[in-house]
Amino acid sequence: MSTLFKYRPDIDGLRALAVLLVLFYHAKFSAFSGGFIGVDIFFVISGFLITKIIFSEVQQNNFSYKSFYIRRVKRLAPALIFLLLITTVPAYLFLFSYDLEIFARNLIHAFIATSNFYLWQNTSGYFSPDTDLLPLLHTWSLAVEEQFYFIWPTLFIFLHKFCREKVLSRTIYLLFLCLFGLSIYLSNTSPDSAYFLLPSRAFELLMGALLAINYARLPNLPKWQNDTLSVLALILILVPAFTISKQDVFPGLNAFWPCFGTVLLIYTGKNQQQLGIINKLLSLKTFVFIGLISYSLYLWHWPIFTFIQYVGLELTGATRIIAIIAAIFCAYLSWKFIEQPGQRLKLTSLKMAFMRILLPGFILLTSIYAVIDINNGFPERFKNxxxxxxxxxxxxxxxxxxxxxxxxxxxxxxxxxxxxxxxxxxxxxxxxxxxxxxxxxxxxxxxxxxxxxxxxxxxxxxxxxxxxxxxxxxxxxxxxxxxxxxxxxxxxxxxxxxxxxxxxxxxxxxxxxxxxxxxxxxxxxxxxxxxxxxxxxxxxxxxxxxxxxxxxxxxxxxxxxxxxxxxxxxxxxxxxxxxxxxxxxxxxxxxxxxxxxxxxxxxxxxxxxxxxxxxxxxxxxxxxxxxxxxxxxxx
Missing domain, CATH: 3.40.50.1110 (SGNH hydrolase)
Structure with a gap:
């Protein structure tokens, strides 16, 4: 990351808030009826951090596509490939043949970042009851982010090359307005595509991008203003998390408010000497730790919850608590032994990243898919x-x-x-x-x-x-x-x-x-x-x-x-x-x-x-x- 942007523990805390909302929603805590907005918080954070990195490096004239995509591969691929490989074991043990075939197809789509398209075409919607039995349902959001990573650097650099900084900001703001309008329209006319696909989600990532572009010019607020805005930001996030539900139109306007709250919380942590009160809370070690493992926690919690429900258990009482503990434990192991070592890998070229990480992962996953598909999901496992x-x-x-x-x-x-x-x-x-x-x-x-x-x-x-x-x-x-x-x-x-x-x-x-x-x-x-x-x-x-x-x-x-x-x-x-x-x-x-x-x-x-x-x-x-x-x- 550019030296122009120092590490902020409160952003890791914000990641913790996002993943906890998703975790509690998927664990079926009725109070968190809108906990799925945690994904939207992640989108804003990603848009902010990715654009901040690109913008800083472009300004210093040292942006490199090679370095950018090597960082993305090291950050995302090892933990994802590990999850996909490990979950194949319980999938084989528990999933009935037809469901195992669906799982095998989703393996490939999750790896090549097309899971959102696959799920859009092959489910009745994210909130339909049948999706509770899909162990890789959650990979749709990873696909959206990765598709954004493919498009955004080139588009941003093109705009930066031909626009002055103020014009650049206005151009991206206009793009944001267009995509926000598109999201509102699609959410009302084609809700499944709106939920799963990048065009109706891009405005959320662009909210973070706009903050990143204007970040250096934004004033450092006094403590009382940061406190006030940070509390308002938390309200904008938590009210939808507790009040909206899967019956409401989403994303569209209902996604704007938690995204705007996320933007405000990132802003109120800009002055590290005058942190907003919520930013201070999010900087506590517990939140920071959960934020550090948030990617792995997001990866692991849903398959664990799904397999528990698949065998006929309900996510209630002690079962729910054990499931959450198991998800955090697996996430910690993944973070410590997969994520961190993965980010320390010395990869000097995209070819090396491809040969050492992506190609082996692709070969393993396609082999698993081929074996399962050829054998029709191994129906003989369930002789009855x-x-x-x-x-x-x-x-x-x-x-x-x-x-x-x-x-x-x-x-x-x-x-x-x-x-x-x-x-x-x-x-x-x-x-x-x-x-x-x-x-x-x-x-x-x-x-x-x-x-x-x-x-x-x-x-x-x-x-x-x-x-x-x-x-x-x-x-x-x-x-x-x-x-x-x-x-x-x-x-x-x-x-x-x-x-x-x-x-x-x-x-x-x-x-x-x-x-x-x-x-x-x-x-x-x-x-x-x-x-x-x-x-x-x-x-x-x-x-x-x-x-x-x-x-x-x-x-x-x-x-x-x-x-x-x-x-x-x-x-x-x-x-x-x-x-x-x-x-x-x-x-x-x-x-x-x-x-x-x-x-x-x-x-x-x-x-x-x-x-x-x-x-x-x-x-x-x-x-x-x-x-x-x-x-x-x-x-």
Whole structure:
């Protein structure tokens, strides 16, 4: 670091405040409902320190990209690689096969600083319940910072080269305003991307950068003003930490106030002889120590919390306290034996940093990913969960030549029931048709029918439209498939009707009209009403009960309430308009007395929260035949 900026223990104390807020939030202390703002404090600190270093070195005409990125590699990479490697062990021991595959993919994304993109695309949002079971969820923020480190030095040096100092500050301030406005807009229109991605987070880093650029010109305040401002700053941080929650719009305006409080606290510590009262508090040895290990504590706390919850324990009482102590202990070991030695490494070139740290880490992590991926997450580790063997029991794998192949009339590859010279009908639809194939196969065999199955994600019958009326998938393929199906007697529709449930959806009338067209054409139409959607935590507990020798929760009745559709739900509207067509309702097998189960014959019938596995669909069909007879014969 430049000699123009001396070490400030209160900034380490501020790091401690940030990581403790995150720690208490993730430990599920209800009072810290907005503790996730600790990440935003980190962003401001990073923006300040990184820009201060770059600015000082540029002013002295000795800035070096090589030195800058070597420092970043030494500071961040060793502890991160160590964490990723070590957490692979409990991941292998505890994670079910599908979750282990997700973990393996996230390993690579965490290493190459794209974890935020991966999580944005593959979760229902940072605050969705299913993310509690992702051990590397927290690496999204590291990716945001690292992406900033790739862009900011070059942009800053470019601006510095062509702008005088005052103009430089105004230019960056204008950039800050634009990005702040973008964050507010995205937080309201696209909350998941706003939370995970750099464009809506950059204004937070730029708040720290603006302070760094103007730092030398800012006056040293007298003690009473520093005291007053530091207390105000702490209020700006703590009030959101205790009052906002995951239901609030974030980042946007709600992130501005804790970030502004962070800026003020950094400023009120500028004059080390006249420290603000809060800066003095943050300079205490306990806070400084936690600040020193804050990076490692941030890395370690979330995987520890996740694995504890994954095996069925709740983060309450003694378990929560032990988890926090374990996180601090692991963080200390990581800081002392990985972080500190890593920063003392003598790396004289980026090539050396690459060869000694990044390349070995990449080889190890990609090897782990490859082994896990090739072996489909090692499903044989849980012998009682054979229904989750992807190759043998997931419709998208078992019938991979039939799903998303976008082929028409490939009967030799994709047929159900009893093979004959002439085709009797077609199962058509989206992924819900694909997961219904095993069910229909049993019914078709019983009825002596020869059926072709044609399932394509996002193609319910014809095709799905987005809210802006643009077609999501090829309309030509959808129309050709629809016209091809109409030439046969039986047409069975397998669709995720919940995606189009409301009359407000563009597809609502569109799909009802498609059903009407089939009836007018003289086709014998059957409509599959799919199984209830279950919660991921519910499915996870079912796996624990069946697949683990020991469970840490009471095996209470794991049933879900019967899903009552709204009166204008598309299924109810379909029944009103077309009462005489054949409805095959999976809930008739899985639901009794207002409750629904996810298991039959001690076997879990689901692949994920809303799709069946092959054995489950097969068992359901046999049970349907036993209870209600064959609906295909009734047509």
């Amino acid at each position: 969960l054979s229904e989750f063997n992807k190759d043998l029991n997931f419709p998208s794998s078992v019938r991979k030549h039939c799903f998303d192949a976008d082929k028409i009339g490939n009967i030799e590859q994709c047929w159900l029931g009893v093979k004959k010279e002439a085709l009797d009908g077609v199962l058509i639809g989206d992924s819900f048709a694909n997961h219904s194939a095993a069910f229909i196969d049993v019914l078709a065999k019983n009825a002596g029918l020869f059926l072709h199955d044609s399932a394509s994600g996002g193609h319910p019958i014809l095709t799905a439209k987005l809210s802006n009326n643009k077609l999501r998938y090829s309309p030509e393929y959808a129309l050709q498939r629809f016209e091809y199906a109409k030439q046969f007697d039986h047409i069975i529709l397998g669709v995720n009707w919940d995606n189009y449930s409301s009359p407000d959806n563009n597809n609502y009338e569109y799909l009802l009209q498609s059903v009407s067209d089939l009836i007018s054409n003289g086709n014998k139409v059957s409509v599959i009403i799919s199984a209830p959607v279950i919660d991921k935590h519910h499915l996870h507990k079912l796996k624990l009960l069946k697949g683990s020798e020991t469970v840490f929760f009471k095996p209470i009745e794991l049933e879900t309430p019967f899903p009552n559709y709204a009166d204008d739900h598309i299924v109810n509207e379909m029944k009103r308009r077309f009462p005489d067509i054949n409805y095959i309702d999976f809930k008739k097998v899985l639901c009794r007395n207002g409750k629904c189960t996810a298991s039959l014959n001690d076997s879990i019938v689901y692949r994920n929260t809303d799709h069946l596995n092959v054995s489950g669909a097969t068992m359901m069909a046999k049970e349907y035949l036993r209870l209600y007879g064959n609906p295909l014969l009734s047509r």
